[in-house]
Amino acid sequence: MQRRKFLRNSLAVGISAAFGTTLSGCGPPSTEPQSPVSYRAGEPLPWINWAGNQSCTPSSRVSPRSEDELISALKSAKSVVRAVGAGHSFSGVVPTNDTLISTDLLSGLVRHDPEKMQATLLAGTRMHDMGPILHAVGQAVPNMPDMDYPAIGGAIANSVHATGNSFGSMSSYVSGFKLATLAGELLECTAEKNPEFFHAGRTSIGALGIMSEITLQNQASFNLTEVNKVEKLGDVLDDIEARCKAHRHFEFFPIPYASNCLTVATDIAQPGDVSVGGDDPKAVNTLRTVFDAVSWVPLVGEELYDKILSTALAGDAETIRTGSSFQVFPHVRVVRFREMEYTVPAEFGPACVREIMSTIKDKNLPITFPLEYRYVKADDIWLSMFEGQDGCSISVHQFGDLDYKTPFAEIEPIFWKYAGRPHWGKIHTLDAKRLAALYPRHWQDFHRVRNELDPRGKLMNDHLKEIFGS
């Protein structure tokens, strides 16, 4: 039985049994966020991000189709200029009411090198196009995030990552890039050529210029098999080190107020592997429906929720997905949410997530959306969340139509306690002073490069002024 049907049927049965009634018409709620700006046809077009928590109305929107047009757009920008790809960031890295440069039309393969297993893509190439493009030349990135909507340029600028003890972030696979600057130059940056720009530019939050093309260090195309299971959270945490060693990729999704979690183990596909079952892009809404239906019950509401969930999920068979890596790594996202993510030193991961889970329960925080727990290998990129240390990335989510600020404010200090570094593209409240303390080795190096390339601060919008200091 598909997870979609099983989850919905089981939970409906569970609730009905608990209350001796049926939940006719009790479908998953709409989780669509309120639009942050008004718009009527014919009015100036606003820009709004995926999560609907960032917006702006640029006076100038430019969509260059070539490097020359990109340079011209940057040079002619009169005030604050920012770049945008797919607009998937939750933090305010994009908004500007002056010049917004979209990289949509800078898309496609530039060249590839079969001997070095490298490929150069235009920076606006969406990751959902990147997989098939690389596959066509016999290549694949060694690791990819669990969704493929972002543009490759945005993913690199914000150090987007996946999971796997032996795998770094997307930025760590960059072997070179071309950077269009405000001065009208097109700089080639590699570890040998303009090395400081290279080290700063692989995670720059778009503060140095705009990348026009990016060269990725890939490997030969490969197939993966992903196995999804429902397991006890305590068991998984007790065994986390062994599981991470046993699998090419391992992650899990703790469910607030529940003793179960969902685990995902991904390995190189073996002959005979077949896909079994399917997943439901809207299943998280069902969790919320059930929680809303039972959590109000005095004294036992949360216990009841866990019991229903445990009963419903106990017989759920494994879900298996197998195929080309670029088809197995990403997944469909149609339920919009807001996300805060911090990366703590890998050894602190279990303690940190345990404290978050107990805090949600103890403080009765209104979060039912599953958390996400992943590991990422250390790198040497100046402002990467993984610079100098293996990291454990823990994400907290809230449905798009619910208040996220209050519960996130309760949880964020837990990340600080474990020396967490916030994801640049996700929600956090740290300012330049506090961020500088988290990057003692290269914070000043980065800003020296930033001042050299953008002496007048034209790439600094309000959010960047907050995180970098004006």
Place this chain on the structure above:
Amino acid sequence: MLLIRKMSRRSKANSYLLYVLMLVGCLSFSSGLLAQIDERQMMLLANNCLQCHASAETGAPLIGNAEKWRSISAKGEDKILENVVHGIGGMPPLGYCSACSEDDFRVLIRFIAGLPDQKGH
């Protein structure tokens, strides 16, 4: 996210659909029956719209599904445009397309919904 996952074959579907769309586009140019779409808009369509409107897994109304689009089209083009800009249901604001102008959106809406071209926009 595990709970919002499903096996996606959209890459293959997109390639195939893009091929079909180019044929349809060529035919529509000559027949004048469907909205005309230029090369730039075709690229915007492929990079943004098709990742959902050519993938049954996402639940988005599929391009070419006349029955689905009939009720949506009844809302009127201005209302559809406003829904696209704000996002609606699982569709994100602007349908991911930061490069799209109002005119681009109107052309893409007509093209995906199978509506005829309109003068004046």
